[in-house]
Amino acid sequence: MKFLFDLLPVILFFATYKIAGANPDAALGLATQWLGAGIAATQAPILIATAATIVATFLQIAMVWLKHRKVDTMLWVSLAIIVVFGGATLFFHNPTFIKWKPTALYWLFGAVLLMSATLFRRNLIRKMLEAQIQLPDGVWGRLNLAWAGFFIAMGLINLYVAYSFSEEVWVNFKLFGATGLMLAFVLAQGFYLSRHIEEETN
Known part of the structure; x- marks a missing residue:
C-alpha cells in the first residue's frame, strides 16, 4: 500500500x-x-x-x-x-523541464549517497536499513555504491527515452519502465544480500 x-x-x-x-x-x-x-x-x-x-x-x-x-x-x-x-x-x-525532473531527482539522490560516503564517511543506505538487516561493513559499502550507480544510470536512461522517443512513450516509461527497473534492481539486490545475511547469521 x-x-x-x-x-x-x-x-x-x-x-x-x-x-x-x-x-x-x-x-x-x-x-x-x-x-x-x-x-x-x-x-x-x-x-x-x-x-x-x-x-x-x-x-x-x-x-x-x-x-x-x-x-x-x-x-x-x-x-x-x-x-x-x-x-x-x-x-x-515547455515540457523539457518536466522531462528533466526525474533525472534531476535521481542524480541528486546518487550525489548525496556518494558525497555522504566519501566526504563525511556516512553510509546512508546502512543508516536506513541497519535496523532491519545485519551485514558486513564491506557489503554495506558496495550496497551504497550500487544504489548511487543505479540512480545515476536511471537519470541517463530517463534522458535517453525523453530525447529518443515520443512524448507518449516517455510518459509510459515514467510509470511502467522506471518502476519496473526499480523493482528489478530491488529484487537483484535481495538475491545478492540473502547470501550475506545467511553468512552473517551463521
Whole structure:
C-alpha cells in the first residue's frame, strides 16, 4: 500500500495525461483557462498532467503530515524539484523541464549517497536499513555504491527515452519502465544480500 502511495504523483501524471490526450478540445480549453493563451493542442496534455502532479505532491505531503506529524526529507526534496521543474514547464509552456525532473531527482539522490560516503564517511543506505538487516561493513559499502550507480544510470536512461522517443512513450516509461527497473534492481539486490545475511547469521 505504501508503494502505491509513494507512486501517487506518478500515477496521477500518467492518468491525467492519458485522459487529456483522449479529450484534446477539453484539455486545450482547460490549459488555456489556467495558463493563458498561446498553448498548442499538443502541449495541453502534458501541461495539465504537470499541474496535477504538483497538486498531488502537495496533497501527499499533507496526508503524511496529518498521519505522522512529520514529513521525510525525501518528500520535501521531491516537492521542491517538482515545483521548480514543473513550475518552469507551466510558466514557459515547455515540457523539457518536466522531462528533466526525474533525472534531476535521481542524480541528486546518487550525489548525496556518494558525497555522504566519501566526504563525511556516512553510509546512508546502512543508516536506513541497519535496523532491519545485519551485514558486513564491506557489503554495506558496495550496497551504497550500487544504489548511487543505479540512480545515476536511471537519470541517463530517463534522458535517453525523453530525447529518443515520443512524448507518449516517455510518459509510459515514467510509470511502467522506471518502476519496473526499480523493482528489478530491488529484487537483484535481495538475491545478492540473502547470501550475506545467511553468512552473517551463521
